[in-house]
Amino acid sequence: MLDARLRPLIDPPLNAMGRTLARAGVSANWLTFCGLAIGLAGAAAIASGHFGWGLALALANRVLDGLDGAVARASQPTDLGGYFDIVADFAFYVSVPVAFGILDPANLLPALVLAASFVLTGTSFLAFAVIAAKRGEETEAHGRKSFFYSTGLAEGTETVVIFALMALVPAWFVPLAWGYAALCVLTVIQRSALAWITFR
Template sequence: MFDSTLRPKLDPLLERLAATIARAGISANQVTWAGLAIGIAAAGAIAAQFFWLGLVLVLASRLCDGLDGPVARIAGKSDYGGFLDIVLDFAFYGLIPVGFVLADPQANAVAGAVLVLSFYVNGASFLAYAIMAERHGLEGQSHGEKSIFFTTGLAEATETLAVFVLMCVFPQWFATIAYVFAAICFYTALSRIVLAARTLR
């Protein structure tokens, strides 16, 4: 919901950092892989109940996610890079809830499973709509220049990051936060189904 609002404010800073990274000879794909590696470390820290370390690593991982696109625009974009970005983003989104489940399986397992299911459904609606939008020649620039069509919803990257931050700061409230955000993700998926019914006939 807030991605398209925040992106114009963040882009100038990200572009300056991306220029430095590109000059160092680091590719966009390397930045994407680094984001996943840091995300794995974040999930490990959370599983070990080092929640504040997990928070720092979550933020560092998402900084990489914000930088790989600008680096690609400087060094040269590729379809593979866009593909890799989406796949590893979804891997990250699954890793963090799993970290909390491993930290306290008895308290968090069911809520974590529901949250991951909601990510799965929401992600499927996002990717399926993007494929159909491509077939119908739909275009959108509200999220900046992307490899695939991005639809706006209540649960996007900014909201997911905010939820992960809340979980790291208040780990004892993981289950409650997870259930609430899962409901938002399910609603976002449902809204895309309604949008598809209106626009793809």
């Protein structure tokens, strides 16, 4: 919901850094894998109760996620890079609720439901992208991407905000997890309605 609105603000500095890194020979895929490792380390920190480190590493993951695309745009975007990027994104997203479930057995059910809602959201996102590509549809609402990015209520920005709140106030994990899982389900419904309008 907020990603497309933030693009005009975050793209200029990211693209400038991306051009610098590309000239230095840094590859987009290397940034993707570094970002994934850092994000999973953040989830491990949360599972161990080190919330400050978890939040810092999660935010670093998101910065690297933005930089890998900027480097790709400054050099040569590839389909393989786009594939690695989206797999790394969802691996990180799922790792955070799993970490909170490991941290405290009382978190287990909402963590499981939140992780499942991420799977549903990701499925609807990727299915929409596949059909949109098949029909030759394009959009740059989220910047230049490897494949079609459909807009939804729960996107990357909202997810980062929720993760930050969970790390800052761990006692709120259960209501935040239930609430965000509900928003993810609404996103699937909203995207399915858009698919009905667009693809029928």
